[in-house]
Amino acid sequence: MAQTQRPKTLLDSLGEEIIRILTPVSICMFLVVLLVSILNSSSSLSVTSIATIAYSETSSDSSWDKFLGALLNSLAFVAVVTVATFILVLFFYLRCTKFLKIYMGFSSFVVLGFMGGEIALFFIEKFSVPIDCITFLVLLFNFAVVGVLAVFMSKMAIIVTQGYLVLIGMLVAYWFTLLPEWTTWVLLVALALYDLAAVLLPVGPLRLLVELAMSRDEDIPALVYEARPVTHHDSASGPVQRRIWRGRQNVTLDSEDNLSSNINVNVVSDLSSTANIVQANHSGTRMARVEEGQVSERDAELSAPLIDRRMDGQDGVLAESLMLEGMGLGSSGAIKLGLGDFIFYSVLVGRAAMYDFMTVYACYLAIVAGLGITLMLLALYQKALPALPVSIALGVLFYFLTRFLLEVSLYNVL
Amino acid sequence: MEVSQSQASTNATQNPNPNNNYPSNSNSILSSTPVWPTIDGPLGLSEEESLSYVRRFYKFGYALLPFLWAVNCFYFWPVLRHSRSFPRLRPYVVASAIGFSVFSVLLCSWVLTFALGGEQLFGPTWDQLVMYNVADRLGLTGWS
Numbered sequence: 203m204a205q206t207q208r209p210k211t212l213l214d215s216l217g218e219e220i221i222r223i224l225t226p227v228s229i230c231m232f233l234v235v236l237l238v239s240i241l242n243s244s245s246s247l248s249v250t251s252i253a254t255i256a257y258s259e260t261s262s263d264s265s266w267d268k269f270l271g272a273l274l275n276s277l278a279f280v281a282v283v284t285v286a287t288f289i290l291v292l293f294f295y296l297r298c299t300k301f302l303k304i305y306m307g308f309s310s311f312v313v314l315g316f317m318g319g320e321i322a323l324f325f326i327e328k329f330s331v332p333i334d335c336i337t338f339l340v341l342l343f344n345f346a347v348v349g350v351l352a353v354f355m356s357k358m359a360i361i362v363t364q365g366y367l368v369l370i371g372m373l374v375a376y377w378f379t380l381l382p383e384w385t386t387w388v389l390l391v392a393l394a395l396y397d398l399a400a401v402l403l404p405v406g407p408l409r410l411l412v413e414l415a416m417s418r419d420e421d422i423p424a425l426v427y428e429a430r431p432v433t434h435h436d437s438a439s440g441p442v443q444r445r446i447w448r449g450r451q452n453v454t455l456d457s458e459d460n461l462s463s464n465i466n467v468n469v470v471s472d473l474s475s476t477a478n479i480v481q482a483n484h485s486g487t488r489m490a491r492v493e494e495g496q497v498s499e500r501d502a503e504l505s506a507p508l509i510d511r512r513m514d515g516q517d518g519v520l521a522e523s524l525m526l527e528g529m530g531l532g533s534s535g536a537i538k539l540g541l542g543d544f545i546f547y548s549v550l551v552g553r554a555a556m557y558d559f560m561t562v563y564a565c566y567l568a569i570v571a572g573l574g575i576t577l578m579l580l581a582l583y584q585k586a587l588p589a590l591p592v593s594i595a596l597g598v599l600f601y602f603l604t605r606f607l608l609e610v611s612l613y614n615v616l
Numbered sequence: 617m618e619v620s621q622s623q624a625s626t627n628a629t630q631n632p633n634p635n636n637n638y639p640s641n642s643n644s645i646l647s648s649t650p651v652w653p654t655i656d657g658p659l660g661l662s663e664e665e666s667l668s669y670v671r672r673f674y675k676f677g678y679a680l681l682p683f684l685w686a687v688n689c690f691y692f693w694p695v696l697r698h699s700r701s702f703p704r705l706r707p708y709v710v711a712s713a714i715g716f717s718v719f720s721v722l723l724c725s726w727v728l729t730f731a732l733g734g735e736q737l738f739g740p741t742w743d744q745l746v747m748y749n750v751a752d753r754l755g756l757t758g759w760s
Contacts, residue, residue, distance in 0.1 A: 326747050326751070332734070333747045335746075337726065337730070340680060344683035347684070359687065360656050430659070
């Protein structure tokens with residue numbers, strides 16, 4: 203049937219791509235808020251991890267002490283993350299991608315299996331679900347193994363892979379929300395600053411990584427969320443697999459030797475300590491790399507810059523589709539967003555949920571706005587940009603504004 | 617319509633043609649036989665590539681992984697739905713579906729027996745098997 207299709211406008215294609223990346227981010231945040239609000243009664247848990255090696259917060263300390271302690275913790279964490287990223291760059295430089303992939307797979311298995319198991323156990327205990335241990339083990343094993351296969355085999359159903367990536371992000375983010383309060387906020391700000399530095403400074407590890415990947419024109423095998431490509435009906439060629447990357451590299455550090463002494467001996471923790479941080483491989487296009495660390499100690503996630511890159515090696519632009527639409531070629535490839543972005547956005551919102559739901563709404567809107575601004579900047583500057591800073595800055599700002607204005611206005615009303 | 621459909625089906629089974637992104641018959645005809653064996657359509661695998669994947673998923677499912685069988689059926693749903701397409705892939709997907717249903721029936725019956733039977737049926741072993749007690753005993757949730 204001859205039918206002239208209305209050519210898709212820029213707003214349609216761009217909007218659809220943005221929606222396809224906003225939806226999983228929102229789902230991840232929603233799930234973390236859900237987890238936090240259901241399991242929040244166990245707030246007495248204090249997690250010993252790499253993010254608290256310098257200082258453990260207690261409620262009896264003064265504000266200044268808490269702030270200093272949190273600052274020390276964050277600096278330690280950022281230092282670990284930096285070292286991890288440099289090691290990752292080294293591995294990538296020496297082309298040990300197989301090792302990195304296996305490491306990443308193992309880490310994902312540990313995150314899905316052990317952390318997923320822990321959270322499932324929390325649920326079981328809270329609601330007294332009469333499930334027996336054999337069934338539980340079988341189900342958990344299935345879940346974890348299929349998850350690892352979905353994330354690392356390049357061709358499994360797209361929705362299964364995307365679902366598992368969101369779940370991994372949710373699990374790690376929930377773990378991070380168990381950190382003490384001041385440490386969490388200072389850590390978020392510190393990581394945003396680190397991201398800014400690592401991506402924009404010429405000596406930054408993430409920038410080195412991207413340049414290496416670009417020079418070799420390799421793909422980064424990383425834990426990256428890839429949105430389904432938007433296909434335009436008027437394209438003559440089929441779906442073009444583009445390498446558009448939005449890099450967010452999360453590096454987790456393998457520091458089991460350093461950390462084992464700091465970790466409480468515990469079944470899970472022991473296993474955690476032997477699991478190393480997963481390093482997402484970055485192959486070629488600098489995509490977001492999420493390296494899942496063994497939560498407690500190892501999550502050193504770096505945010506990689508946002509980069510859009512085209513397959514032909516040039517620095518592409520998010521709005522590639524603009525140019526290609528003009529030429530009548532196939533439309534955009536997939537947008538990729540690193541899992542670290544998911545995680546830290548969700549951590550922010552999860553922390554906000556621990557206070558009140560008003561802060562959750564405010565922070566969610568702030569983060570989405572930040573993500574939109576970052577995408578626009580990306581289209582404007584057409585080079586690697588960090589994705590964390592804008593969103594985290596807006597999110598933190600809105601959290602504190604909402605929290606203190608809410609208190610003030612409540613007192614005034616009452 | 618019938619002529620075009622059968623034409624489409626013969627085209628599909630004789631020329632899977634994975635190198636063409638848009639095989640000539642799929643754009644114009646509302647064909648009932650799929651060209652792409654996966655639910656992802658053109659973003660997924662072609663028929664040749666999917667043979668090794670179906671086989672691998674099927675074999676790995678025997679390692680106590682019924683969920684993998686379920687994912688296999690889900691991923692290759694067009695193969696299941698259209699009973700005369702993809703003759704090489706179909707046996708594996710059907711076997712995965714049967715395996716998953718058998719396993720889930722067994723598992724569900726066990727779970728229901730365990731949950732509903734409780735202590736009356738099992739006696740003291742119920743307390744030993746139930747998960748929250750096991751977790752307490754092994755200190756699994758005392759993590760920090």
